[in-house]
Amino acid sequence: xxxxxxxxxxxxxxxxxxxxxxxxxxxxxxxxxxxxxxxxxxxxxxxxxxxxxxxxxxxxxxxxxxxxxxxxxxxxxxxxxxxxxxxxxxxxxxxxxxxxxxxxxxxxxxxxxxxxxxxxxxxxxxxxxxxxxxxxxxxxxxxxxxxxxxxxxxxxxxxxxxxxxxxxxxxxxxxxxxxxxxxxxxxxxxxxxxxxxxxx
Numbered sequence: 001x002x003x004x005x006x007x008x009x010x011x012x013x014x015x016x017x018x019x020x021x022x023x024x025x026x027x028x029x030x031x032x033x034x035x036x037x038x039x040x041x042x043x044x045x046x047x048x049x050x051x052x053x054x055x056x057x058x059x060x061x062x063x064x065x066x067x068x069x070x071x072x073x074x075x076x077x078x079x080x081x082x083x084x085x086x087x088x089x090x091x092x093x094x095x096x097x098x099x100x101x102x103x104x105x106x107x108x109x110x111x112x113x114x115x116x117x118x119x120x121x122x123x124x125x126x127x128x129x130x131x132x133x134x135x136x137x138x139x140x141x142x143x144x145x146x147x148x149x150x151x152x153x154x155x156x157x158x159x160x161x162x163x164x165x166x167x168x169x170x171x172x173x174x175x176x177x178x179x180x181x182x183x184x185x186x187x188x189x190x191x192x193x194x195x196x197x198x199x200x
Contacts, residue, residue: 079152094132
């Protein structure tokens with residue numbers, strides 16, 4: 001028995017002790033992040049291209065060019081009387097031709113007094129043969145339309161020159177005559193005419 005124990009002791013004495021080895025540190029390269037996959041378009045839907053947004057530059061912009069107003073070849077004004085409205089245009093370098101609703105002046109206003117009303121602003125300012133006048137008039141009757149045309153011609157002459165005011169204003173050609181037929185009231189025959197009272 002002692003021989004065996006001596007042999008075991010000799011074997012254990014001969015075997016060297018294991019050295020402690022520090023673990024080696026290995027540098028691992030970081031993998032690049034994987035890009036997220038683009039979502040697939042829905043079936044039947046078309047892919048819409050995205051337009052790049054324009055970024056406003058800080059450079060100063062040039063000043064906008066001034067807009068020049070076009071030179072008008074006529075003077076325009078509206079004339080009114082009762083429910084008649086006349087749109088009058090005085091064309092420069094004319095010969096005194098007057099058209100009303102694309103008809104000749106004498107044909108549209110056959111009554112001499114109506115013709116004299118229309119021509120009265122031109123006669124007082126000595127412009128009877130100076131302009132060609134085109135008129136569009138609607139509403140009311142023939143007599144009120146004639147006064148509406150007179151009002152429009154007088155206002156158009158005032159657009160031409162402010163000096164005509166001293167001649168046209170005293171004659172009442174620049175004043176809008178606002179007298180309109182009063183509406184009928186309930187229980188009356190007309191605006192104010194009451195039915196005749198009957199005793200029996």
